[in-house]
Amino acid sequence: GAGVSQSPSNKVTEKGKDVELRCDPISGHTALYWYRQSLGQGLEFLIYFQGNSAPDKSGLPSDRFSAERTGGSVSTLTIQRTQQEDSAVYLCASSLAGLAGSETQYFGPGTRLLVL
Amino acid sequence: RKEVEQDPGPFNVPEGATVAFNCTYSNSASQSFFWYRQDCRKEPKLLMSVYSSGNEDGRFTAQLNRASQYISLLIRDSKLSDSATYLCVPLRINTGKLIFGQGTTLQVKP
Numbered sequence: 001g002a003g004v005s006q007s008p009s010n011k012v013t014e015k016g017k018d019v020e021l022r023c024d025p026i027s028g029h030t031a032l033y034w035y036r037q038s039l040g041q042g043l044e045f046l047i048y049f050q051g052n053s054a055p056d057k058s059g060l061p062s063d064r065f066s067a068e069r070t071g072g073s074v075s076t077l078t079i080q081r082t083q084q085e086d087s088a089v090y091l092c093a094s095s096l097a098g099l100a101g102s103e104t105q106y107f108g109p110g111t112r113l114l115v116l
Numbered sequence: 117r118k119e120v121e122q123d124p125g126p127f128n129v130p131e132g133a134t135v136a137f138n139c140t141y142s143n144s145a146s147q148s149f150f151w152y153r154q155d156c157r158k159e160p161k162l163l164m165s166v167y168s169s170g171n172e173d174g175r176f177t178a179q180l181n182r183a184s185q186y187i188s189l190l191i192r193d194s195k196l197s198d199s200a201t202y203l204c205v206p207l208r209i210n211t212g213k214l215i216f217g218q219g220t221t222l223q224v225k226p
Contacts, residue, residue, distance in 0.1 A: 033214070041218065042216040042218040042219060043160065043216035045213050045215070059213075091160075093214075104165065105162075105214060106162075107159035107161070108159060109159050110159055
């Protein structure tokens with residue numbers, strides 16, 4: 001069966017440009033998460049969606065970062081005016097319902113973003 | 117203090133060895149815990165879930181000590197394919213938010 005997919009797999013951009021990263025969760029999973037992993041670092045939580053709403057955006061590092069989810073499925077993470085420190089692997093995960101936090105989160109392969 | 121602390125290693129062990137990783141967490145509200153493994157340049161994949169005092173799955177045993185806020189992962193009879201980074205991940209209750217440590221790197225040598 002299909003797992004979580006992300007696109008693009010790699011993105012190189014110039015400082016100051018906007019980028020959009022896409023995540024397709026596992027079909028039927030209502031909870032969706034975005035994480036970021038900088039080189040040699042652990043994963044950092046960015047935002048969590050339950051359906052189309054985001055009850056927890058606490059991890060978004062600045063107002064240049066935004067995310068949306070439509071139709072309870074696909075999510076897009078947008079980074080405006082990219083900076084070099086935004087370079088990282090952006091990982092998306094999904095889980096069945098996200099209730100009580102006890103469910104397994106399945107990760108996509110990530111988007112490797114490099115800002116020159 | 118970091119919410120999750122792990123010895124980054126690397127742990128270099130020969131094939132067949134038994135190795136144990138420790139993890140401490142600071143948020144006593146965490147009720148669910150996971151061990152994920154992450155291969156180089158790959159996404160994390162779930163290894164084990166720990167909801168009560170522990171869990172065992174083949175060569176892998178996880179133990180949880182809530183009083184000491186401590187989780188361990190024991191790997192017996194190490195294989196070359198066990199080489200990876202092991203991530204201790206408490207889950208913040210009612211948020212779904214996984215809190216990742218930096219992980220412990222294991223290298224199993226022939």
